Amino acid sequence: MSWLLKSFRESKRKLVVAFDVGTTYSGISYVVLDPGRVPEIKTVTQFPAQEAVHGSSKIPSIIYYDAGGCTMAVGAEALTDGTFERAEDEGWHKAEWFKMHLRPKGMSSSPDIEDEAIPPLPPGKTAAMVLGDYMRYLFQCAQAYITEKEPNGPSLWQSVTDQTDFILTHPNGWEGVQQRQIRTAAVLGGLIPDTQEGHARLSFVTEGEASLHFALRNGFPKDDMGLGEGVLILDAGGGTIDTSTYVKKGTKRYEEVATPQCHFNGSIFVTMAAQAFLREFLAESEFIEDLDHIVQCFDKTTKQRFSNSQEGQYIKFGKTKDNDEAHSIRYGQLKLSGQEVASFFEPAVRCIVKVVTEQQESSGLEYLYVVLVGGFSASNYLYSEVTKQLELQGCQVMRPDNYVSKACSDGAISFYLDHCVQSRVSKYTYGSFANVYYRPDDNDHYSRESSVFVTLAGEKRLPGAFNTVLPRVCRHSRLLTAYAVLMIYRGPTLKGTKVTEATEFRSSYCQLFQSKEDFRAFTSQVWSYRGDLPEPKWRDVDSDSYVLVCTIKVDVDDILKHAKSHRQKGSKGKFYKLEYDVILLLGLIEFKAQIAWKEKGGVERRSPAKILYDYHRASLDI
Incomplete structure (x- = not known):
């Protein structure tokens, strides 16, 4: 009995293409979604120079570039004898295992293998550029296969030109930095335009979750x-x-x-x-x-x-x-x-x-x-x-007896059609650093007295307190208040580390500034703690285990126009206080963020927030 029984309910035909770009081999699966028809997942099994490939549903993850950086041979074509001889004669550069250059820092290889053993990227190429070239080729292969094998293939392809969604797999350990680089590659490869609408057509699934869907379907x-x-x-x-x-x-x-x-x-x-x-x-x-x-x-x-x-x-x-x-x-x-x-x-x-x-x-x-x-x-x-x-x-x-190599690409399509995973487990403790009220009777505070500063409101604050938004271990959420960075979790008490896709985690900010113009450059950072402390509290304790996840760029134009902002007077003179919330959705495959604030009358408004990543600190080779 098929795992997928529901017919497609939308009114317009859509094509969904999944790429599983592997270190050595890659696969392509797709589904044509016609209104009222039951989806059928299919796999691309024909590639140029296919006779050079072991197995019909996968293609080598290899690209040859000439001395000028132009793509000369990709996939199975790169394994032919003629290509090898020409590459030797003309000085082409070979890109293989390029996916490994995207791996996060801190995720080591086999302990007996040096990182230098991984082939370098061709001169002048980044991992995102090579991946983009490779995905462009995969998309061309998908187009050729669909137009040839599907009934009325050319007209079908023409009908879904602007109605194609992409779902890309990546290892369980890949995070926001790697996802953003893959998005960059998708734009460079011509899969999607670099617009909000274009990026909405691309989504991710971990290889583990895609494989679960494949296993259940089979x-x-x-x-x-x-x-x-x-x-x-x-x-x-x-x-x-x-x-x-x-x-x-x-x-x-x-x-x-x-x-x-x-x-x-x-x-x-x-x-x-x-x-x-x-x-x-x-x-x-x-x-x-x-x-x-x-x-x-x-x-x-x-x-x-x-x-x-x-x-x-x-x-x-x-x-x-x-x-x-x-x-x-x-x-x-x-x-x-x-x-x-x-x-x-x-x-x-x-x-x-x-x-x-x-x-x-x-x-x-x-x-x-x-x-x-x-x-x-x-x-x-x-x-x-x-x-x-x-x-x-x-x-x-x-x-599985057959096709273990296409599990991810098939499973990615299945994931797109029918999410069967209701909740996921957080890998780390997530939160932000906050400035807290200084309490001299608290030993932790007293030992850090030299770091105390006075805010515009005339209050003594202590920086470097870690405010947990989502704990990795089972415990009750706690409440922190701060002005320069005020973060509180307003949701239900967390039980363990399970997080659903719909769970929202709010961080409430109260920002003080001397003028509205001063606030325009404000950003907010999300950190993860990856050490062994059950309840991390301070940045200067096990400091090496804190890793910057991302920076949220706040677009404050609408907030300044509509949010409640009050001019107040403190010991240092007049200042403004502005309150708003940063909302994180951490149960998704990809981080999402929104900004929420209250307008006059108490009505909440929301807008998207832009997530920025520090590539040099979080990945090995971009």
Whole structure:
């Protein structure tokens, strides 16, 4: 029985296209939404030079640029022999694994791998620029496929030119900075115009949540899964291993019950471990000059078919005349022991078992379905090793028989059509720093007396107090008052870390300024605390664990015209006091913010707020 049974209820045809841009391979899915018809999710299975691709529903994440920065070959075309020879002769630059350049700071790779091992971007290119070029190509592939395969394809495409929505997947660990860069790439790639209406046509979903939708639509876990039972989606891809844990709450209704995790231990790190081993092993061999080719052969063949650590493994890279007995090379084949190859996989296996254990403990679920998706999950060795260890701790491990590599793109469309996740778990404690009334009888205050300042109203204030808006741990919300930055949470008492998409978190500000013009440059910052303190209170305690999430730019023109602002007199003379609220929606995949204020008569008005990100502090390579 299909997971999606509802017909499309809007009055105008729409096209929805999902891109799952992976570290090594990418996929495209789409759905044509016709009024009154039941949606059918489809996958693009035909690409230029498709014969060079392993599997019909994925395309290599590779681009070649010439010396001038022009795109010369993309995807499967970049793997042809003719392209390789031309690239060598003409000095083209190859962009691969470019998604890794967007990864957040603080999210390290496999501990045994240096970041320098990740291929650099081509000269003059940023990660957003390369991603934009690649998404432009994916969109061209989608257009070619739809116009050829769909009935009346050319006219259908013409009818949805301005009615196309995009949904893009990203790893669980990606945050606002990465989402904004992906939006920039979508504009550069011509997917959407750089307007408010254009950006409204693009949305995100985490790879974990997209994979949950894919699993449910394909009968994983089984249809008779009971209420209160848990399912962990383990998306093992080229770059990352993402885990998300949910509990079933009803028909088509799930709740996230543990903080999702993202680890850089995907399949490329198996290849990188093999490269590091072979570089040392062949250091004294004449075939060290063929190292890159040998590693490529390992990646394409040996790694894919490896399943038994007790059997010798071979990397066929040369001709029958190529021999070096001292380095286990005979007839163009390099022999490795099964244990040596298994050691390349060991960090990934260890990572998966550890993170599943942590998710199980965090969720409190003794029995757990573990569903493996993603291209790396196709590895029989990875699957068998993970299964053996996880079954010992009450987990039932499952893997879809087919198309594990297209789980994210198909699941992204399913997510767009039918949100089945009712609430998510906050990863961190979120809040802002506030200036609080100075209380000399409070030890925390007294020890910071040197930082006290006097406001325009003549009040003694102490800066650096952390006002929690959304806690990661279970506790009651608390109330802080401050003038320079006044933040209070007015919603219901928080229970644990579950946040629904509709939950609003208000931060009420009371700003003092000498003139209305002084207020025009005002911005507000949202911070996250990522340390171990159960209740962070002060910026100077465990200060390295505070991370700036974003800056909210306040458009004050309407507020100054309509909001209540009162001119008052203090010890330093006359000043203005202006009250308004910053509203955050933290239960969404993407941060949203609004500004609210009271007009004369007490009527609340709202307007969008612009969210700014500090790219240099929050990402590795923009």
